[in-house]
Amino acid sequence: MSMDEDAIDALLRKAGYRPTPAETELFVLKVMAALPSDSKATPSWLEQRWFAPALGLAFAALVVSLIPFSPAEEDAASSLVAYEWTQPASPQSADEVLGIVLESR
């Protein structure tokens, strides 16, 4: 038979790799020995570098959102702000930082 397409098929089909059982077992041992020892296959997203910081940030946000809201603290803070805004500024004769006496006209 000449080298036609059927012959190609026949040639290629015969060319497959056929390992002995011993070769297969040796290969299996090599692969199993090379598997990561920390057991389970982990999802690839768990190995991403962004995962730990993102998890930390999410946890922090959760903690902040769960801190009990205290109306008394909020009242005290807002009273202080209101007091500072409503008090007239006292006239100062000297610069508080540099200690310079300001001239009054």
Next chain:
Amino acid sequence: MDRTDQELISRVLAGEQGDYAELVRRHHARVMGVCLSMLGDAASAEDAAQESFLKAYRSLADFSGQSAFGTWLYRIASNRCLDLLRQRARLPESPLETAAAAPEPGRDTSDEDEMVARTLARMPEDYRLILTLREIEGLSYEELTEVLDCSLDAVKARLRRARRSFLDEARHFYGAPSV
């Protein structure tokens, strides 16, 4: 009772790492066959096959099960072999690599096996891959579309060109041998 690939995958994902051995055992010949056909020498092929199984293990949780596990493995192994061939192409050719297509000493290979290996080694890598998957490993057209990530028409066209290329190479170097 023999477990299906999907059952074994579920067990591995649940922490039964030892069950991965059975998956490796089942698919060793096919993955190694592709790597050997693509890379030419047994040492590189074994390394590539081993890396493919390790990559598959690491990505097992991402395996959706839409295609067969074997088809998915073929895809991983094919990509690994193509990467290695591209890396080789960037390096200056060494005498060892020119002899890469020669069958391994000590392996029982016929003249026909040797001729196929040498002819495949002269072909472009995408033709070599599709011929290996289709003609040697016996994948269906549908499986080829999944492994090669292309349409059915593209698979048929590439396969036609690959067969023509194989025929031309074989005729050029060996005349018209009888089979």
